[in-house]
Amino acid sequence: MKYLASASAFWIGLFAWGHGGSLVQRASSKAGTLSNPLQGTEAQRAGAKLYKRECAACHGEGREGSAKVPPLAQAEVRKAAPGTLFWILRNGSLGTGMPSFAHLPEAERWQIIAFLTGVPPVPTAGGTGKSSAGFPKERRVCARNFSSD
């Protein structure tokens, strides 16, 4: 076990070495200037579904994050260049525990980015599962988070 702990520390140290700031800041220098080919309400709704399946377990249904996982409902993510977010989804960050999502087809990664960077709809009352803009329930939770930052 001691060996495993040492090995873990070595790799985490190696990957974290020389890096500072948030993952978005670090990735922005490496990412290309890609633009999102999938935008609009339909892509955002598909992205919301994919977010719930792939990301919500760690980052929270409302993108609120947790003690060890950064929130995604923040201006830094919403305003990040699409190419930067695409780079993060493709490569992940082994040092911080963020997995790579390269196994998802590119289109699905762009749909998640459309969801993360899209303009949040105005929350509506009632529990039909969709707002007037056609977003599923979890999207409205995100809208509440956006309003606070």
Add this chain to the structure above:
Amino acid sequence: MYLQMSGNWQIRQSVRPIAAALATLGAGLLFPPCRAGEGPFFITYTHQMEEPRNLELMTKNVTGKPGDGNRFLGTVAEFEYGAAGWWTTELYLDGQATSRENTVFTGYRWENRFRLIPREHWINPVLYVEFEDINGADKALLEVVGHDGVGDLATPTADARHEQKRELEAKLILGSYYKGWTIAENIIAEKNLSHAPYEFGYAIGVSRPLALAARADRCNFCAENFQVGVELYGGLGDEKDFGLHDTSHYVAPALAWTLANGTTFQISPGFGATSTSTGFLLRFGVSYEVAQFGRGVGHLLRGGRP
């Protein structure tokens, strides 16, 4: 370990792993599910690692009729855990049932996969190391190496189970993603720790989802939920007789279907390509991934909610 047995001690021994598996499954239901699986493959590994703290529960089964031997059903229960972003560890419990013979527990395997480079490249290496303690009656067929062939599967269980196999297996897994396609190559080396030379094998797989973009609505039968592929795998002899001579090879189309709730069903008919191979093998499996299992268990142990 026989399930057909006479003494209470033997019953307790056989029930223990089943009880442990059921307890783990029960605990898993407390945590949220997410999408399971590494594509439709049964044999070929891709470089995709299990997400940190996620637990994947899976059963893989294979049935076939080896020449004049009896039809068999080999099965494994698989528990895959993401220990870290670069380290996935997995426990297998193996068993088999052979028509007109016995149903037996045949042993366990413990595998570890280590991602060697942190970022995604056009080809990505992963190192795989496995220790297995199984007996000769094992028919899980999770890999084909050396001169494995139809003769091994036709040996009566009562005779084969006396052979103890403690083996170390290493694989170099190479994986790529290209425009929605998953391409993976595995190079296998296996060594029985007590005797026998190094044995070698290979596995190659290609797969693709039927749709590359997701639909906005929750669905079970939409194309994005299906992945199709094909695997090629077989033995490459041993250190004394390396090559294709007297080795088994299989071609196996594969299909995976993931439900909206995260459960994945897989099926793969395999066709033997040489006279040493079993003519036809049908593989099928079910998997379910429990998101953030490790974190939930940690909270439970500290007296909180999962």
